[in-house]
Amino acid sequence: MRYLRKKLSISILTLAILLGFPFMHGETVHAASSLPAFTYTSDGVFSWEFVKDADAYRITFSELGFYINMKTSEKYSFNGCATWKANGVSFDLRKYFDQNNTSITEKTYTVTVTAMRNGNSLNYANTVKYSYKSAIPKLETPKNLKWNKRILSWDEVRGADDYFVAVCDEKTGNYVWRARIFDPTVTTIDTGKTSPYFQDKPLVYDENSNYYFKVFAYGESGVSRDSDGATSYTINGSEVDCESGTTGSCRWVYNAEKSTLTISGNGAMGTYYNYNKVPWYTMRSEIKTIIIGNGVTNISNHAFYGTKISSITIPDSVSKIGEGAFSYCSELSEVKLGTGLKEIGPRCFECSSGTGMYKLTSMTIPANVTTFGKHSIGYISYASGGTMVYEVITGFKITGACSSKAFDYAEENKITWVSNEHTVSKTEVTKESTCTQKGKETVTCRCGHTYTRDIPLKHHTLTRVPANPATETADGNIEYYICSECHNWFEDDAGEKLITDHSSVIIPKGTVPEKPDPEKPDPEKPDPVKPDPVKPDPEKPKPKPEIKPTEEDETPGKEEKTPVPSSGEDESKASSNEVSNEAAKVENATPDPKPEGTxxxxxxxxxxxxxxxxxxxxxxxxxxxxxxxxxxxxxxxxxxxxxxxxxxxxxxxxxxxxxxxxxxxxxxxxxxxxxxxxxxxxxxxxxxxxxxxxxxxxxxxxxxxxxxxxxxxxxxxxxxxxxxxxxxxxxxxxxxxxxxx
Incomplete structure (x- = not known):
């Protein structure tokens, strides 16, 4: 009967587009003449006095194309919504629509009350704009949808009259299965059977297709209003014989045959303040493998409490692992944390103190982890005197970079630290480097580890010896460079091309650069047209070749600017003088720091x-x-x-x-x-x-x-x-x- 009443009620009001008016406040737009003593209240109660000769009053809703006809001869109460008095009438619109419809759209409507006679207006009317808000509660959408081997379930929606379930096939885009459940306490549906009410055949799943379920809650007239929308859930054809559900922005699937729990999606998992609220809690002792997809950003508190996994890999997308997420996983022996991890919650990897109850003895912590909750890593717990006692696991080791917060955590909790990347905390030079020998320094890391490393070679302190041409009486030299510290000679100003044979820079005296012979043809140029040669006069003596003195020869007593080595002792003496002069310059240019303690x-x-x-x-x-x-x-x-x-x-x-x-x-x-x-x-x-x-x-x-x-x-x-x-x-x-x- 409830269904028939509801169906008839919806049919009557279909043209009204699921009305229902709770009225807040509004403004009256007057017609040619107003209804006598017309008033209205904020909760949608209209009142007016009778108009002479009127045999009915019509209430019209412009946006809906629907009206109510109140005949004075019948004085119908409309289920207690109309109150007829000796000189007038009142009508509770909100109560009327709340009783007769469960799909009320909350918005502003234009309502007109008109005095009628024989179906015609008597030109007495009032028009009012109201902002609609229902007096009865709107249903929540069904929550916590789960899947268990072709059976879809959800949480009961308080105040619901019945539920509607529909399934759409990804390939066709059409709804291939529908069901109507008229008992609001029944919150499961077996998609492998013929659907209730619509008589659809059982679903046949294709492993290569997705199926989209929608669950909608209908309200009970006068008690509750329909939910705003449906809750969606997607199942892949290959997962129909598994258990699955949603957790926050993610989805979980448990394959009992493989004892594998898979978390997938983009975003954070759901929030659980107690381990027994986790959807897969009842299967925890059966779960031996957990796969967390890249895209999951937050692992919830208590997420995998008590599971029987032996290893876990946290993808790089995860930035936070919540409190107790892997606590009491007695078989867990290997943990691989992603590089995107920043926070590890309290008691995250806590173990029981019983014999053989923990196998996790070490962990490597990425350098990006900056927040560690209390007892988050390396602890066992047990009850003593009514309180919980936490102790560091004997022999537990944390590996990480010495510059990271993991080092601080290990030090504060007195956990053995293993460095995979030392940092420089202090250095002590034990041997200064020169331009020919590397130095040595002792490096101390903040973890206390010390080691010795080389100090790179210093750059040569070079002085340029300019080129000096040879003369008839003195040796010359090509350009070269002398280091004031190691006293080596070099061809270049970078000190890279060592001169091992010092005599190679000397130009012996009397060596005059060969002048070009104008009579000798240049092989790169074409032969010029030569004039007829002039015959020499045999009687005229030949002139002697003129030897021009150099600038040094023309200036008596002038000393050379740069010593030019000749050979043996002279060469060594010139080099020694040059080096001494240059060393003096360097000493004046870069003074040494004062000794330690000064x-x-x-x-x-x-x-x-x-x-x-x-x-x-x-x-x-x-x-x-x-x-x-x-x-x-x-x-x-x-x-x-x-x-x-x-x-x-x-x-x-x-x-x-x-x-x-x-x-x-x-x-x-x-x-x-x-x-x-x-x-x-x-x-x-x-x-x-x-x-x-x-x-x-x-x-x-x-x-x-x-x-x-x-x-x-x-x-x-x-x-x-x-x-x-x-x-x-x-x-x-x-x-x-x-x-x-």
């Missing part, structure tokens, strides 16, 4: 510094103290230049600010790598430490570096390092009550 004063900075490295390529100093004890703000410089040498300021010395009674602010930048013990002690009125450096580590900050910092101080650090520095500074002596921003 105190330096920079008047422009009003500060003293101490040399920490005298390496010529990178001399460094610590900020030792200020020379102005009344200063209120100190900004540690990046570099200082003294006596022609530029030093990098890389550290803050012990008690650097002691006795600065008026100092309120200390600031330093990314150049600072080292903070010595008690660096800030003695600055009694200090209020702000602005630490902009991102290079501070557990090994570069002394144990008591922040000892003595007053409780009123605020420490400002780079935003992305707040969590790391908060732990580090407290570990290094900073009181926990001090604010870190």
């Amino acid at each position: 105190a330096l004063t920079d008047e422009s900075q009003q500060a003293e510094f101490v040399v920490t490295s005298a390496a010529k390529e990178n001399p460094t100093v610590d900020y030792k103290r200020t020379t102005n004890k009344k200063v209120k703000k100190i900004t540690v410089p990046k570099t200082i230049t003294l006596d022609g040498v530029t030093y990098n300021v890389t550290g803050i010395a012990s008690k650097a600010f002691n006795g600065c009674s008026k100092l309120t602010t200390i600031a330093f930048g990314n150049n600072i790598e080292f903070i010595r013990a008690n660096a800030f002690k003695g600055a009694k009125n200090l209020k702000t430490i602005n630490a902009k450096s991102s290079k501070l580590t557990n090994s570069s900050v002394a144990k008591k570096a922040f000892k003595g910092v007053g409780s009123r101080v605020t420490v400002k650090v780079p935003k992305k390092l707040k969590k790391t520095y908060s732990k580090l500074f407290v570990k290094k002596g900073l009181a926990k009550s001090i604010k870190i921003k």
